[in-house]
Amino acid sequence: MTDLTFQPDRTALQAVGLGVKHRRGWALRDCSFRLPAGRICALVGPNGAGKSTLLSLAAGLRRPTTGSLTAFGAGPTDPAIRPRVAFVAQEKPLYPHFTVADTLRLGHELNPGVWDQAAAERLVRDGGLPFGARVGSLSGGQRTRVALALAFGKKPELLLLDEPMSDLDPLVRHQMMAALMAEAAERATTVVMASHVLAELDGVCDYLLLMADGQVRLAGEVEDLIAAHTLLLGRHEGPALPPELAGHTVVESRATGRQFSALVRTDGPVAGRWEATEPSLEELLLAHLRAPGAPALLTPSAEPRGAAKAAA
Amino acid sequence: MRVVEFRIDRRSGVATYLQIVLQVKQALRLGLLAPGDKLPTAKEVVAATAINPNTVLKAYRELDREGLVEPRPGLGTFVRRSLARPEAAADSPLRAELADWTDRARAAGLDREDVAALVASVLDEGFGDHARREAHDVNKGNKGTA
Numbered sequence: 001m002t003d004l005t006f007q008p009d010r011t012a013l014q015a016v017g018l019g020v021k022h023r024r025g026w027a028l029r030d031c032s033f034r035l036p037a038g039r040i041c042a043l044v045g046p047n048g049a050g051k052s053t054l055l056s057l058a059a060g061l062r063r064p065t066t067g068s069l070t071a072f073g074a075g076p077t078d079p080a081i082r083p084r085v086a087f088v089a090q091e092k093p094l095y096p097h098f099t100v101a102d103t104l105r106l107g108h109e110l111n112p113g114v115w116d117q118a119a120a121e122r123l124v125r126d127g128g129l130p131f132g133a134r135v136g137s138l139s140g141g142q143r144t145r146v147a148l149a150l151a152f153g154k155k156p157e158l159l160l161l162d163e164p165m166s167d168l169d170p171l172v173r174h175q176m177m178a179a180l181m182a183e184a185a186e187r188a189t190t191v192v193m194a195s196h197v198l199a200e201l202d203g204v205c206d207y208l209l210l211m212a213d214g215q216v217r218l219a220g221e222v223e224d225l226i227a228a229h230t231l232l233l234g235r236h237e238g239p240a241l242p243p244e245l246a247g248h249t250v251v252e253s254r255a256t257g258r259q260f261s262a263l264v265r266t267d268g269p270v271a272g273r274w275e276a277t278e279p280s281l282e283e284l285l286l287a288h289l290r291a292p293g294a295p296a297l298l299t300p301s302a303e304p305r306g307a308a309k310a311a312a
Numbered sequence: 313m314r315v316v317e318f319r320i321d322r323r324s325g326v327a328t329y330l331q332i333v334l335q336v337k338q339a340l341r342l343g344l345l346a347p348g349d350k351l352p353t354a355k356e357v358v359a360a361t362a363i364n365p366n367t368v369l370k371a372y373r374e375l376d377r378e379g380l381v382e383p384r385p386g387l388g389t390f391v392r393r394s395l396a397r398p399e400a401a402a403d404s405p406l407r408a409e410l411a412d413w414t415d416r417a418r419a420a421g422l423d424r425e426d427v428a429a430l431v432a433s434v435l436d437e438g439f440g441d442h443a444r445r446e447a448h449d450v451n452k453g454n455k456g457t458a
Binding site: 038177178179182184203205206 | 364
């Protein structure tokens with residue numbers, strides 16, 4: 001295997017002008033982005049940002065109020081698309097009276113022709129779960145394992161995970177993440193993983209979708225998004241921004257005494273004497289979460305494409 | 313059989329793919345990897361380390377670009393040439409002289425850090441700042457997480 005698993009010209013997920021209205025207002029507003037196939041994408045944002053709404057749309061569990069969301073070029077509720085997408089919801093809905101073996105049997109019956117019993121069983125066995133145990137008697141982490149086993153067994157092309165690792169201890173989290181990455185490596189699965197735990201995503205995700213207040217704030221390759229930003233540290237006094245930064249996009253700035261620091265999207269070189277460093281993924285995310293007014297940034301591959309290019 | 317295992321340090325500040333590149337080179341220098349050896353597949357690496365598979369492939373592409381490994385379609389990625397130097401092997405005269413010198417430095421009352429500082433300054437004299445520039449490039453290569 002020498003090709004990278006991502007396939008830049010195939011589109012796994014694409015939103016154009018996507019909006020969802022709840023009783024209390026808009027959960028998603030005018031969201032547009034594209035996720036190329038084969039990527040492992042972090043879906044990040046504060047509570048109420050619209051992450052879960054977006055995932056349930058992609059899973060075909062609800063319909064948008066405005067705009068469109070497509071998976072592999074078709075609507076997620078399309079019968080041809082449903083078998084290709086798996087979704088593990090935050091609350092991991094499983095039948096508590098079913099045993100682990102019953103649950104896998106259910107997966108087998110509901111996914112005729114594609115079900116991979118061996119892959120599902122492997123994940124269960126690696127966790128030492130008894131196949132005869134009732135799902136309701138399992139711990140939260142064990143239920144997560146069963147839910148992921150169901151998702152893996154389906155051999156999805158697009159795997160949607162809502163806070164998948166939140167109730168796992170560090171060892172099991174590492175095991176599950178490793179199993180997930182191995183699946184992705186083998187099948188070139190596109191993965192979208194919503195998470196609060198930024199450290200969990202570093203090194204795992206190569207694509208990022210940052211949402212806040214129902215809107216897309218950052219979308220694109222983690223590497224490219226980081227490279228588009230610079231942390232500047234230097235000397236500056238007074239309430240106004242340093243004049244050298246005019247023409248660049250200042251995401252966030254801070255002044256402490258004479259010290260001035262800023263996270264900047266630079267447009268060409270910055271004049272003046274600044275110590276420039278590349279931000280970490282965590283610094284990039286935190287700065288954008290603290291600065292809701294910063295303009296959105298989509299890298300070229302994250303810009304929606306015409307319907308003709310959305311390969312099925 | 314797996315020949316090497318990668319150790320990924322997420323806090324090191326060195327890009328993950330570069331950690332793999334550097335560890336393969338180190339294994340080549342130490343002779344842990346020899347020409348013809350098969351590197352672990354991306355799936356094997358991610359199953360052990362829980363990193364993104366594309367990161368492993370990126371590292372292998374970089375090693376391929378440097379002529380150290382070659383992909384054989386359908387079979388895997390294989391070591392093409394070694395970085396081991398007989399002059400630096402465990403039984404080489406150069407190493408024996410250095411061990412001898414280290415003993416003398418210790419007998420003269422220098423501690424480990426004194427010796428490290430002394431060696432670093434002599435290395436800078438002997439090799440210019442080449443080695444440091446390379447280390448700097450490594451830091452600059454820290455583009456994100458992939």
